[in-house]
Amino acid sequence: MAMWITQLFNGLSVSSILLLIALGLSVTFGLMGVINMAHGEFIMIGSYAAYLTQNAFKELLPGRMFDAYFPVALAASFLVAFAIGYLLELLLIRHLYGRPLDSLLATWGVGLVLQQIARSIFGAPNVAVNSPSWLNGGLHVMDGIDLPYKRLFILALVAVCLAAMYLYINRSHSGRRMRAVMQNREMAACLGISTRRVDGMTFAIGSGIAGIAGCALTLIGPIGPNIGTYYIVDAFMVVVLGGVGKLIGTVLGALGIGVFNTMFEWWSTASLGKVFVFLCIVAFLQWKPKGLFAVRTRQLD
Amino acid sequence: MEDGASDWPTFAEKARKLLSEDKVATVFGGWTSASRKAMLPVFEELNGLLWYPVQYEGLESSPNIFYTGATTNQQIVPSVDYLLEQGKKKFFLLGSDYVFPRTANKIIKAQLAAKGGETVAEEYTPLGHTDYTTIIAKIKEAKPDVVYNTLNGDSNVAFFKQLKDANIAASDLTTLSVSIAEEEVKGIGPDFLAGHLVAWNYYQTTDTPENKTFVENFKAKYGADSVTSDPMEAGYTAVYLWAAAVEKAGSFDVDKVKEAAKGIEWNAPEGKVTIDGDNQHIYKTVRIGEIQPDGMIKELWNSGSPVKPDPYLKGYDWAKDLSAGS
Numbered sequence: 001m002a003m004w005i006t007q008l009f010n011g012l013s014v015s016s017i018l019l020l021i022a023l024g025l026s027v028t029f030g031l032m033g034v035i036n037m038a039h040g041e042f043i044m045i046g047s048y049a050a051y052l053t054q055n056a057f058k059e060l061l062p063g064r065m066f067d068a069y070f071p072v073a074l075a076a077s078f079l080v081a082f083a084i085g086y087l088l089e090l091l092l093i094r095h096l097y098g099r100p101l102d103s104l105l106a107t108w109g110v111g112l113v114l115q116q117i118a119r120s121i122f123g124a125p126n127v128a129v130n131s132p133s134w135l136n137g138g139l140h141v142m143d144g145i146d147l148p149y150k151r152l153f154i155l156a157l158v159a160v161c162l163a164a165m166y167l168y169i170n171r172s173h174s175g176r177r178m179r180a181v182m183q184n185r186e187m188a189a190c191l192g193i194s195t196r197r198v199d200g201m202t203f204a205i206g207s208g209i210a211g212i213a214g215c216a217l218t219l220i221g222p223i224g225p226n227i228g229t230y231y232i233v234d235a236f237m238v239v240v241l242g243g244v245g246k247l248i249g250t251v252l253g254a255l256g257i258g259v260f261n262t263m264f265e266w267w268s269t270a271s272l273g274k275v276f277v278f279l280c281i282v283a284f285l286q287w288k289p290k291g292l293f294a295v296r297t298r299q300l301d
Numbered sequence: 302m303e304d305g306a307s308d309w310p311t312f313a314e315k316a317r318k319l320l321s322e323d324k325v326a327t328v329f330g331g332w333t334s335a336s337r338k339a340m341l342p343v344f345e346e347l348n349g350l351l352w353y354p355v356q357y358e359g360l361e362s363s364p365n366i367f368y369t370g371a372t373t374n375q376q377i378v379p380s381v382d383y384l385l386e387q388g389k390k391k392f393f394l395l396g397s398d399y400v401f402p403r404t405a406n407k408i409i410k411a412q413l414a415a416k417g418g419e420t421v422a423e424e425y426t427p428l429g430h431t432d433y434t435t436i437i438a439k440i441k442e443a444k445p446d447v448v449y450n451t452l453n454g455d456s457n458v459a460f461f462k463q464l465k466d467a468n469i470a471a472s473d474l475t476t477l478s479v480s481i482a483e484e485e486v487k488g489i490g491p492d493f494l495a496g497h498l499v500a501w502n503y504y505q506t507t508d509t510p511e512n513k514t515f516v517e518n519f520k521a522k523y524g525a526d527s528v529t530s531d532p533m534e535a536g537y538t539a540v541y542l543w544a545a546a547v548e549k550a551g552s553f554d555v556d557k558v559k560e561a562a563k564g565i566e567w568n569a570p571e572g573k574v575t576i577d578g579d580n581q582h583i584y585k586t587v588r589i590g591e592i593q594p595d596g597m598i599k600e601l602w603n604s605g606s607p608v609k610p611d612p613y614l615k616g617y618d619w620a621k622d623l624s625a626g627s
Contacts, residue, residue: 125485221462222457226455230455266435266438
C-alpha cells in the first residue's frame with residue numbers, strides 16, 4: 001500500500017518535471033513551430049544562472065541569508081535565459097521561420113556552441129548547487145511514505161508557471177497579440193500588430209521558462225554542460241504527444257508519460273520502461289497523429 | 302593533444318591520427334571502457350602504445366596498452382570482501398547500462414555466490430538517467446545491507462541527491478561507489494555524500510611524502526580549490542613510468558619501451574607501484590574510504606601492500622567461468 005502511494009507520487013513528480021522542461025518548448029516549438037534543438041541548452045543556462053546566484057550569495061551574504069538565494073536564482077534564471085533567447089531570435093531564428101529543417105540544424109548547432117561555451121567557462125565536471133535548507137527533508141505522511149519537499153516544491157512551481165502562462169496567453173493583451181500572430185500572421189499584421197516584436201517576445205518567454213526549469217532541476221539533478229541533452233528528448237516527446245499548440249495537451253502528455261514511465265520502470269527496468277513508453281507513444285501517434293489535442297484551424301497546412 | 306569528445310568512434314579516429322600522422326611515441330588517455338575498447342584495435346594494428354589511467358572491469362590485457370588504473374582484483378573484489386567482513390551480506394547492484402557495470406556486476410555476483418553473500422537485485426539505468434525515485438523505491442522494497450554503486454558520471458549526482466531527499470542517509474543504508482572520487486564529490490556537493498563509502502587506490506589524503514608534494518604542486522598550478530583524485534594520480538604515474546621505461550630502453554621504439562617497462566618501480570603518490578611485465582598492469586595498494594563533509598575522503602582500510610594485478614582473476618577459484626565467456 002505504502003509502495004503504491006509512493007510510486008503514484010513519484011509518477012506525479014516525474015510528470016511535473018517533464019511538464020516543467022516541456023513548457024518552454026510548447027511555446028517555441030508548439031506555438032511558433034521552431035524545432036528548437038537548443039531548448040535543452042536554455043535549461044542548462046538556467047542551471048548555471050542558479051549556480052552563479054548561489055555563489056554570489058555565498059560570497060556576499062553568507063549565513064542565514066544564504067537560503068534566500070533560491071527565489072532570486074529562479075528570477076535570475078528566467079531573466080538570463082529570456083535575454084539569451086531574445087538575442088538568439090533576433091540574430092538567427094527570425095531568418096528561419098517556415099524552414100523547419102534549417103531551424104532544426106541551426107538550433108542544434110547553437111546548442112552545441114552553448115554547451116562548449118559552458119564547458120570553457122565552468123569546466124567539464126559538474127558543479128555543485130546547495131539546495132536551500134528549507135527544502136531539505138520531506139513531509140512525513142505515514143510509515144514508509146515521505147514526500148520530499150523538493151518534489152512538492154517542483155509540483156507547486158509547475159502549477160504556478162502553468163497558471164501564469166495560461167493567464168498571459170488567454171487574458172493579457174500581449175498574450176492575445178501573441179496568439180493572433182501565431183494563428184494568422186498576415187491578418188494580425190494588417191491589424192497593426194508588430195509581428196517582429198511578438199515573435200521575439202514569444203521565443204524569449206519560451207526560453208525563459210526553460211531557464212526556470214533549469215533552476216528547479218538543480219535541486220534534484222546534475223549541473224553540467226551536458227544536462228540539456230538529457231532532457232531534450234523527453235521535452236519533445238511530451239509536446240508531440242500532447243499535440244502542438246495546446247497547453248492542456250502538454251499537461252496531459254507530461255502526466256501520461258510520467259505516470260506510465262514510473263509504473264513500467266517499477267515492473268521492469270529503467271531501460272525497458274523507457275522502451276515501453278516509446279512504444280506506447282508510437283502506437284498512440286499512429287492512431288492520433290496530431291497528438292492528444294490538435295488545434296483546429298481553417299488553415300490548410 | 303586530441304579530444305575524443307566522449308564519442309567512441311572519435312576516440313578511435315583520433316588515435317589513428319596521432320599514431321599514423323603525428324607519429325607520437327605514446328598516448329596517454331581514454332576514460333570510459335567503451336573509449337578504450339574503441340581505441341584498442343587501432344593501437345594493436347599500428348603497434349602504438351597507450352597508457353590508460355582509469356579503473357576498469359578487467360578481463361583484458363592488450364600488448365599495446367599499459368593499464369595504470371586498478372583492475373578488478375585491485376578495487377572491486379577487495380571492496381566486496383571488505384563489505385562481507387563488515388557483515389554486509391545482501392547486495393543491491395546498481396549501475397549504468399554499459400560495459401563496465403555489467404562486467405563488474407558479473408564478477409560481484411560470482412564472488413557473492415561463492416562467499417555466502419546474496420544479490421538481492423541488479424538494476425541498470427541508461428547513461429544520463431536523471432530520475433532515481435523508482436530505483437530508490439525498489440531499494441526500499443529490497444532492503445539490502447549495501448548498495449554497490451557502479452553508476453557513471455551525472456547519474457551519480459541525481460541518485461545521491463534523490464537518495465537524501467528520500468530521507469535515506471549513509472547511516473541508514475551503506476553504499477559503496479567505484480566511480481566517485483574527489484573531483485566528483487565536488488560536483489555533487491559533499492552534503493549529499495558524507496558518510497558514503499568508495500573504493501580506490503589513492504585519495505588526496507593518502508599519507509605518503511610523494512603525495513604531499515604532488516598535492517602541493519597540483520594546487521600551486523590549478524588553484525587552491527582544486528582537488529586531486531585517483532584517475533589523476535594514475536595518469537600522473539603513467540607519465541613517470543613511461544619516462545622511466547624510455548630512459549631504461551634508451552629509445553622511443555614501442556617494442557623496446559615495452560620490454561624495458563617490465564618490472565619498473567616508482568614511488569607514486571599512492572605508494573610504490575611496479576609494472577607487471579606479464580599483463581602490463583601495475584601493482585597497486587587498495588584503499589576503502591569514507592567521504593567526509595569537507596569533500597575529502599578518509600581512508601578506512603587498506604591492503605597493506607601493493608596487490609599484484611590479476612585482470613583475468615586467475616587466482617580466484619570462483620572466477621573460473623568468468624574469463625571463459627569474454
